[in-house]
Amino acid sequence: MTDESTASLHEEHDGYLDHEVALPSDSAAHVASRLDPDAPPVLSVEDLKMYFPLKSGGLVRRTIGHVQAVDGISFQVPKGGSLGLVGESGCGKSTTGRLITRLYKPTGGSMQFEGHDLAKLSNREMKPLRRDVQMIFQDPYTSLNPRHTVGTIVGAPLSVHNVVPKKQILSRVQELLEVVGLNPEHYNRYPNEFSGGQRQRIGIARALTLNPKLLVADEPVSALDVSIQAQVINLLQDLQKEFDIAFLFIAHDLAIVRHFCPEVAVMYLGKIVEIADRDTIYSHSHHPYTQALLSAVPDVKQAALGGRRERIRLEGDVPSPINPPSGCRFRTRCQYAQEICAKVEPPLLQIGKRHKVACHFAGELGAHPATPVTADLLGVDDQGSPSSKVTATPLITGPGYEDEWFDLKSKQLTSA
C-alpha cells in the first residue's frame, strides 16, 4: 500500500480512525475492560480434554500413545467479558481455542454455549452455532486467501450462512470494513496490497461479519509491529464495547493480556494452574509458575529507574505432553517441589472469591508454606501417601466460582 492511499484512508474515515490519534481527552474517556462479577457466563467449559493420537510408522499404523494437549480444563467466559489464556508455547492454549471453535472435536468434557454442548454436536448441528463463535487468527499473512479479494473474504461467512441476499453482501462488507477502520472502497483489493496491521483488521472484519457472541482471538497481535499492536488492541476493545462480544484472548504477552482481560487463566502443559481476576494474578499470584512467568517479563520502567527485579529462573524446558510428569506437571521445574508433588496431582482449588490455584504449596511469592496446604483435603499425609487420620473432602471443581472457598490461612471453608 502506498503512502497516498494510507493518507487518504485516514482523511476519509477519520470518524473511525479517531481513536488512533492520541488525544488526551480520548484517553480520559476510555473505560478499561472491567470485571463484571454478576455477568452470566456465555461459555462454560468443564473438564475439556483433547488427546491427539500418536501413530506408529509402518503399514499398520497403530496408536502408540497420545499427546495430551489439553487435559481436563474448566473455565467460564462471562457475557461481554474477556478471559485471557496465557502460557508457554506447547501448553495447549491454541488447542483450547480451536476446540471451542470446534475446529477439533474434543476427546472429552463439555462446552456449554447457549444451551448447547458444543463438544457433543455433530458438524451439521454445529453449523448454525458457528455464527456465534468466531475466531481471529495469529498470522494475518497466512490466514487470508491470497487469491480472494477482501470483499470475498469478508463476505464469505454471509453467503455460507445465507444471512442476507447475495445483492446485499457488498454493502454489509463495506460497512464492516468501515467498522474496523479500513477504506470500504478497498473491497476489491487483494490481501497482499495491505500491511500487516491492515490485514489483521481484515481478519477481524471477517470474524465480526456474523455478529458473533464469542470471539476466540488466538495471539491477535503477536505478528504485528509494536506501534501497530496498540492500534489493533484499541480496536478490539472498542468493538467489544460496541457489540458486547465476549473474548477468549489467547496470548503469550503477559502485559497485553493484563491490559485486555479482567480475568486471566495460566496454563501449563495442558492444565490450568491458576485462574483469577487481573489484580490477583498480577499482584498476588499463588502458583510458582505464574510467579516465574511474571518475573521473566522484561520491564522498561524498572530498568529506566535503575533497579532490576530479581528473576525466578526456570531451568530446562517444558516436559513432553506425550508422557507428562506424574502428580503436579510443573514439579520438574519447580523450586518448591516435594515428595507429595510427584505422588498426588494438586486439584484446581478455589482459594479466594475469584481465585483458583492448583498447587500443594500455594502462597504468595516468598511466602510459600512449608507443608502442603492440600494434604488434609485430599486425605493424604505431608508426603502424599494415603493417610488414615484424615478423610478426603469431596471437592467441587465446577467451571465457575463457588460462594464458599478454602481459606489458606485457617485451612477451612469460608465465604465472603
Next chain:
Amino acid sequence: MTTAPLRPGTSPDLDHDEPLLVVEDLTVRFPTQDGEVAAVQNLSYSVELGKTLGIVGESGSGKSVSSMAVLGLHDERSAKISGSIRIRGREIVGLPENKMRKLRGAEAAMIFQDALAALHPFYKVGDQLAEAYQVHHSSASDRDARRKSIEMLDRVGIPQPDQRINDFPHQFSGGMRQRAMIAMGLINDPSLLIADEPTTALDVTVQAQILDLLQELQREFNSAVIIITHDLGVIAEMADDVLVMYAGRCVEYGTTKEILTHPEMPYTWGLLSSVPDVTASTDARLIPIPGTPPSLLNPPTGCAFHPRCTHRDKVPGDLCFTDMPELSPAKANAAHVKRCHLPDPDAIYQDVVLPEIAPDLVKDNR
C-alpha cells in the same frame, strides 16, 4: 576498555584510541525495479569492548540491514554501501570477500533470529559447530573441534552436551536451538557479537534464560554486543546505549537510562507509550502511533516521521514537512542526540506525554 588483552589474529594496525566497532556515515542502498531503496542512511555509532548497544525500530527501519553490513553480508552486486565501518580500526567497507571471510566468525559473529532457519537441517549440530571452529583454526583436528564443540554446548547450558552434539537441529527445542546458535557464534571467541532479535521467537521464560546467558557470556568473554530488537523491555535489561532507528535513519541515540527516562523524539515516545506495562494502570488506553511505517521507495519529505507525529503542530512553521532535522544534542546531555525540530522536547515529554503513559513516574523524574 583499552585494557583488553591482545588477541591472536588481530591486525597490526590496531588503533588503541578507537572503540572496537566504529560505524560512520553508513548508507546502504538497494537498486530495485521500482527505484532505489535507501535502507540505511547516514548512520553512525560506535561500540566499545564489554559494552552493549541496543538497536530498536520497527520492521523495515534498517536495523538488520545495517548490522548485516558490519559483517559484510550484503552482495556487492545488489547493494551499494558507502561510509565507513571499522572493526579494531580496520575498514570493512570494500574489503574483498576472501579477507572478509577471515574476519567473519573470528572477529565478529552474528546470532540470527530464527535458529531453525539459520541452522542447517541436514547436518548434526556438533558438525555445524565443528565446521565453524575449523574454518578459523585450520590446524585443529576433527577431534579437537569436536571437543571444543562439546565445551561450547556445555558453556551455553545444554544438558548432556556429549550426547546432544549428535542431534539434528529439529531434535532441539526452540530455546536449545538458540543456545546452540549462541555457542556457534562464540566458538571462535569473537570480540563483537551481533544478536539480531535473539529472543523474538521464544517464550518469556526462555527469553529470560537466553538474555541472562548472553549477559553472563559477555562478562566472561568481554565482548562487545549489538542487540537488535523491537522490544524496549529487552533493551532496558541488556543495553548500555540505545540507538532508535526510523525509516533507515538514526532518530535518537544515547545511554539507555537517558533514552528511557528523557526521550526527546516523538517516535521514541510513541514506542514507549504503545507497549502496555505489567505494572501500569489498566484504565489507561494504549496510545498507538497512528498510521503505518513509510515506504522507503518514496520516503516522506522533511522529517520521515512527520506523517505519524502527533506533536508536529508544536513546531513553528512547516519545518517538519520541508526540512530533515539534523541530529542535535539534547539539552541536558550532549552525548544524547536526537533528530527532531521540537524546540524543547523534554518539557513536552514531562508535561504532556509522561502523565499519560506513566502518571506514577512524573514525580520521580523531576
